[in-house]
Amino acid sequence: MGKVIVITSGKGGVGKTTTTANIGTGLAMLGNKVVVLDADIGLRNLDVVMGLENRIVYDLVDVVEKNCRLKQGLIKDKRYDSLYLLPAAQTKDKNAVKPEQMLELTHELREEFDFVLIDSPAGIEQGFQNAIVGADEAVIVTTPEISAVRDADRVIGLLEAKGLHNPKLIINRIRPDMVKKGDMMNIDDMIDILAIDLLGVVPDDEAIVISTNKGEPVVTDEKAMSGKAYQNICRRILGEEVELLNFDSEEGKFSRIMKILFGK
Amino acid sequence: MNQDLVVFKGTQDGLYIYIKDGNFNSIKKELDKKLKNSISFFEGGQIIDFKGRKLSEDEENELRRIIKDKYKIKIAEGVKEEVKEEVEIFKGIGEGMTKFVKTTLRSGQFISYKGNVVIFGDLNPGSVVEAWGNIVVLGTLRGIAHAGSNGNKEAIVAAFHLQPTQLRIANFIARCPDEENAEESKWPEIAKIEGEEVIIETYLPKK
Numbered sequence: 502m503g504k505v506i507v508i509t510s511g512k513g514g515v516g517k518t519t520t521t522a523n524i525g526t527g528l529a530m531l532g533n534k535v536v537v538l539d540a541d542i543g544l545r546n547l548d549v550v551m552g553l554e555n556r557i558v559y560d561l562v563d564v565v566e567k568n569c570r571l572k573q574g575l576i577k578d579k580r581y582d583s584l585y586l587l588p589a590a591q592t593k594d595k596n597a598v599k600p601e602q603m604l605e606l607t608h609e610l611r612e613e614f615d616f617v618l619i620d621s622p623a624g625i626e627q628g629f630q631n632a633i634v635g636a637d638e639a640v641i642v643t644t645p646e647i648s649a650v651r652d653a654d655r656v657i658g659l660l661e662a663k664g665l666h667n668p669k670l671i672i673n674r675i676r677p678d679m680v681k682k683g684d685m686m687n688i689d690d691m692i693d694i695l696a697i698d699l700l701g702v703v704p705d706d707e708a709i710v711i712s713t714n715k716g717e718p719v720v721t722d723e724k725a726m727s728g729k730a731y732q733n734i735c736r737r738i739l740g741e742e743v744e745l746l747n748f749d750s751e752e753g754k755f756s757r758i759m760k761i762l763f764g765k
Numbered sequence: 766m767n768q769d770l771v772v773f774k775g776t777q778d779g780l781y782i783y784i785k786d787g788n789f790n791s792i793k794k795e796l797d798k799k800l801k802n803s804i805s806f807f808e809g810g811q812i813i814d815f816k817g818r819k820l821s822e823d824e825e826n827e828l829r830r831i832i833k834d835k836y837k838i839k840i841a842e843g844v845k846e847e848v849k850e851e852v853e854i855f856k857g858i859g860e861g862m863t864k865f866v867k868t869t870l871r872s873g874q875f876i877s878y879k880g881n882v883v884i885f886g887d888l889n890p891g892s893v894v895e896a897w898g899n900i901v902v903l904g905t906l907r908g909i910a911h912a913g914s915n916g917n918k919e920a921i922v923a924a925f926h927l928q929p930t931q932l933r934i935a936n937f938i939a940r941c942p943d944e945e946n947a948e949e950s951k952w953p954e955i956a957k958i959e960g961e962e963v964i965i966e967t968y969l970p971k972k
């Protein structure tokens with residue numbers, strides 16, 4: 502019996518889809534059977550980020566309306582055999598699916614997979630409600646901006662009202678240099694406000710832009726800092742204790758050595 | 766030959782009324798006459814449905830009134846045969862119904878037509894065009910095009926720039942190979958089925 506995890510944020514553009522693609526791929530890399538489900542009907546993106554757009558024949562709406570079998574709707578990833586995508590419909594809207602149908606679908610999927618990851622649409626309307634209805638756990642993605650944190654806070658409240666307690670937080674697009682200078686909200690400030698467990702911190706990284714455009718999740722990139730951050734997030738989801746990455750740049754490493762050497 | 770506008774046909778389930786193409790008033794008159802002449806034949810039986818010429822709702826209701834109210838013949842209610850219409854494969858790809866779309870189709874836009882479709886504009890990724898016949902795009906085709914969608918394998922997809930997310934013709938589905946070395950063609954191209962494959966070639970092979 503698998504786990505259903507919804508990835509949501511309230512605010513748009515904070516990296517829900519990127520996070521879903523990377524966690525999904527990362528968990529599959531670690532040998533789990535994973536399905537990522539795009540609940541953003543009408544504005545689907547997950548297929549593009551995963552580079553599977555040209556394989557889509559059937560979609561979520563076809564599956565819940567039983568125009569096709571579930572198996573036909575699932576698209577196998579091109580890199581990992583244990584990773585599947587269930588794409589959203591692009592020519593419909595959020596009302597094309599009812600919460601009961603989503604619930605039934607997630608039940609069906611969790612029988613087959615270790616992890617069912619749901620990429621929620623932005624907002625708190627029907628699409629969001631559909632995305633969370635079948636979830637056991639929630640992951641909140643936010644960026645170090647007041648607006649994103651505010652929306653995340655609102656969403657955490659809504660999730661609790663629906664019985665989804667203890668969501669985990671991913672802070673995306675952190676720029677360590679700016680945080681250091683005090684120009685960006687720091688991690689502790691955000692955790693202070695949101696008061697939920699931190700699942701991981703992902704640095705702002707050019708590699709993400711490149712990988713998104715190429716349709717290859719950055720988690721597969723050994724060299725990228727953001728890729729490592731996502732790998733760690735996946736291991737934490739599996740229950741491992743992994744320390745937070747140290748984002749200090751070269752200079753930072755040097756100063757740390759100095760600290761060790763001179764006890765400063 | 767006004768005689769055969771209306772024909773009764775018996776089947777196991779009951780009577781069907783076949784209506785041929787013609788003036789509705791003549792049809793009405795003929796139906797009335799035929800029922801009057803052979804009213805005894807219909808007694809006890811029931812009429813299942815109309816077939817043949819498409820009737821508008823008003824027309825059908827009018828005929829039903831004549832049958833039911835004037836001659837007291839039963840009409841099966843709601844047993845209307847499951848719309849099992851075996852739609853014939855669209856054959857008008859040489860010459861036939863065509864829809865002209867005078868705009869670019871953007872992501873999420875969807876056009877479905879029981880004939881050929883010509884797009885004056887682009888087909889962006891995420892858009893879908895489904896046509897029983899050919900699809901011609903006077904622009905760049907980046908979305909999904911499904912030609913011959915009710916089964917015609919002779920249908921083609923043509924575009925000034927053919928870079929589809931996916932191409933479908935009849936029940937064939939094709940997509941670009943994953944390796945991104947596919948060179949963009951400078952020429953307009955045409956996609957069709959040859960054997961069991963979707964192939965792409967230039968319009969003007971001699972150039």
